[in-house]
Amino acid sequence: MAATRLMPTEEAQDLIDLTREICDKELRPAVDEAERAAASGESFPTEVFRTLGRAGLLSLPHPEQFGGYGQPYEVYLQVVEEIASAWMSVAVGVSVHSLTAYPVTTFGTPAQQEALLPGMLSGEQLGAYCLSEQQAGSDVGSMTTRAVADATGAGEPTGYTVRGRKAWISHAGHADYYTTFARTSDDGSRGLSCLVVPGDAPGLSFGAPERKMGLHCDTVREVMFDDVPVEASRRIGAEGQGMAIALSALDAGRLGIAAAATGLAQSALDLAASYAKERRQFGRAIADNQGLAFLIADMEAAVTSARATYLHAARLKDAGRAFSKEAAVAKLTATDAAMRVTTDAVQVLGGAGYTQDFPAERFMREAKVTQIFEGTNQIQRLVISRHVLR
Structure with missing residues (x-):
């Protein structure tokens, strides 16, 4: 039966009602067949994410001025829970997508927010979060993926060249952008920086989908960066602020x-x-x-x-x-x-x-x-x- 909820506003209750309607009409009828199909070959629920995006459910906790809904986390998380009750792979994807926009929302400059967030929150884009590596899971500070600053002499670099591999990345190969953490110095955990890499950047490639126990529609792959160019304007926060x-x-x-x-x-x-x-x-x-x-x-x-x-x-x-x-x-x-x-x-x-x-x-x-x-x-x-x- 539906969970008993006490929503903070009438608008929040309307969002839960909308989510439950989409779950009943779009998600529950499709989940079993889609998960079985994805278990034997890659299948990604692109249209489901587009449906959620059109309904505004991919951008709930982000600022209204950039296309989000400005909802409190209390509301956003209950929407995620409702989606998970119908299709867990999709709910994980919604959470991952929100995570990819979080650095720009929280640490980005006004110019970066104006340039990047409207696309991230439009419902038309899907993000991937590139943090983990094969030898850097819980120990984030040991990552080896490196972003080498372009040689510019004095002052801020004009861009970076990213080399390395990220592992266990949801949406890899399907994302429109990759919120990526890479080493910009050898100063341990203080040497990491955050970059938003376009999904069509040259040098970006992907491994085969992982053959997982479950969540088959949550495609997970390695992401390979082979001298991927990234503009300096896509570095979120200062160098060394990545951790x-x-x-x-x-x-x-x-x-x-x-x-x-x-x-x-x-x-x-x-x-x-x-x-x-x-x-x-x-x-x-x-x-x-x-x-x-x-x-x-x-x-x-x-x-x-x-x-x-x-x-x-x-x-x-x-x-x-x-x-x-x-x-x-x-x-x-x-x-x-x-x-x-x-x-x-x-x-x-x-x-x-x-x-x-x-x-x-x-x-x-x-x-x-x-x-x-x-x-x-x-x-x-x-x-x-x-x-x-x-």
């Missing part, structure tokens, strides 16, 4: 993944509850067995708790208060809940849950990666403990 930009963006991105994980868990709960009421054994519905009913109750408690944690962090962010710890708590809580709830849903369905006749097995496969990307849950525990104990 601060990346960590700030990840705080926001973790909330997107927390919301998506909550929506996935809600779908698993709904499926399990519906099946338990219909499936009969020993002359009665299996839901009448207290042991199973209590399992459903625990699943509901986990989903509700996950929703509460991400909304608390979002409200802190909207109030302009520090929320890094709370974002880590939300990501940890929601993704662990998603893994537990989807696994329990398979158990409730029994043998049927282990087949592709029901989406329970897909939910469980999709849940696992939420504990890994946007910072593993071990990293979240490290972040939380440092905040509590410092």
Whole structure:
């Protein structure tokens, strides 16, 4: 059943109603076939993203003056959750796209915002976020992709030449731009900078799609930079500010993944509850067995708790208060809940849950990666403990 929501404004409620309508009409009827097709060959839901873009759902938390909707994170994340309850791959894509625009929104100059954000927020463009490398996942500071400044003598460079490889990049090969972090000096984590690379830049190429356990419609590939030219006007922030930009963006991105994980868990709960009421054994519905009913109750408690944690962090962010710890708590809580709830849903369905006749097995496969990307849950525990104990 639909999650119980208390939206802050009438406009926010209208956005949720619109999202639910699109989910019911466009996403739920297509998800199973699309995910199966993508498992055996690349399939990217381009038209779905265009539908969401036309509805304004790809730019909700960004400034209105540049084409966004100026919505608080509390509203944006609940939209992401609703999308995830219908199609997890697409919800992850919405979160990733918002993440790609975040550096420009938050750290860009007025000129950069005016030049870049209208396209990013138009609904016609899709972004990719190029941070991770094969040997630089949780340890961002060890990245080797390098942006070499053009030799100009004194003053600011006129451009950069980017060389290296990025790994595990959603939307790779389909994105219109790549928000990229690269090394501009050898000063460890203080030597990173942020560049927005056009999707048609010469020297940009892509590896084969990763063969993943789940989220098949979230195409993930390596991105290769072979002397890719980037104008200096596309460097966001100062040289060496890249780590601060990346960590700030990840705080926001973790909330997107927390919301998506909550929506996935809600779908698993709904499926399990519906099946338990219909499936009969020993002359009665299996839901009448207290042991199973209590399992459903625990699943509901986990989903509700996950929703509460991400909304608390979002409200802190909207109030302009520090929320890094709370974002880590939300990501940890929601993704662990998603893994537990989807696994329990398979158990409730029994043998049927282990087949592709029901989406329970897909939910469980999709849940696992939420504990890994946007910072593993071990990293979240490290972040939380440092905040509590410092």
